[in-house]
Amino acid sequence: MSTARRRVLVVEDEPVINQAVSDRLEAEGYEVVRAFDGPGAVAAFTEHSPDLIVLDVMLPGYDGHEVCRRIQADRPVPVLMLTARADEADVLVGLAVGADDYLTKPFRMRELVARVAALLRRVERATELAGRKALDLGGLTVDAAARRVWRDGEEVRLTPTEFDLLLCLAAQPGAVVTREKLLAEVWGWPGASGTRTVDSHVKGLRAKVGSELIRTVHGVGYALEVAR
Ligand code: CA
Numbered sequence: 001m002s003t004a005r006r007r008v009l010v011v012e013d014e015p016v017i018n019q020a021v022s023d024r025l026e027a028e029g030y031e032v033v034r035a036f037d038g039p040g041a042v043a044a045f046t047e048h049s050p051d052l053i054v055l056d057v058m059l060p061g062y063d064g065h066e067v068c069r070r071i072q073a074d075r076p077v078p079v080l081m082l083t084a085r086a087d088e089a090d091v092l093v094g095l096a097v098g099a100d101d102y103l104t105k106p107f108r109m110r111e112l113v114a115r116v117a118a119l120l121r122r123v124e125r126a127t128e129l130a131g132r133k134a135l136d137l138g139g140l141t142v143d144a145a146a147r148r149v150w151r152d153g154e155e156v157r158l159t160p161t162e163f164d165l166l167l168c169l170a171a172q173p174g175a176v177v178t179r180e181k182l183l184a185e186v187w188g189w190p191g192a193s194g195t196r197t198v199d200s201h202v203k204g205l206r207a208k209v210g211s212e213l214i215r216t217v218h219g220v221g222y223a224l225e226v227a228r
Contacts, residue, residue, distance in 0.1 A: 009050035011041040038062035072098035098159040118188040169224040178221040
């Protein structure tokens with residue numbers, strides 16, 4: 001990992017939790033910027049360009065989902081959402097607006113640190129593919145360096161997770177990649193929240209790049225279908 005300090009924006013309205021998370025991340029060597037409500041989070045994002053955001057869902061002003069929507073429209077950034085309950089509907093909304101991972105309160109600081117590190121590793125690994133020239137996937141053009149994607153000439157905005165999923169599938173066009181492999185490759189750690197997480201993100205990716213491009217192999221995984 002690069003020696004440059006990574007900047008993390010911590011958004012949480014409960015002062016005690018905000019402080020605890022910030023202190024722990026600073027102790028781990030991160031530079032921390034803090035915000036306590038929705039509008040403050042968007043302002044801090046614009047001002048400080050963080051490398052990652054730890055984002056509470058329930059916030060004054062507007063909630064974490066709205067924050068996510070606004071910042072992801074600006075520039076893709078990895079987002080770790082904090083949620084009070086493991087409500088599936090909540091999680092699905094979060095994934096739809098561009099969250100990359102979830103942590104349910106109460107959580108252990110060690111777990112939070114592990115998730116933050118895994119998300120940053122993922123983004124860096126994908127950036128290492130920057131040496132590759134643009135991939136042409138039949139109607140879909142992928143610039144790994146710039147992390148940009150075009151479908152039939154129109155730019156498609158993917159979340160960091162969707163982009164990494166696409167890149168992982170594109171590494172072996174036509175080959176079936178198991179959900180477990182996608183979890184390990186894209187999320188960077190094997191004990192991820194499960195294969196349903198993969199399914200949710202693939203659903204989002206399909207909606208953006210065209211469902212015909214990604215074939216489901218039931219009970220196994222996914223494959224990228226490249227039209228010739
Ligand atoms: Ca809160």
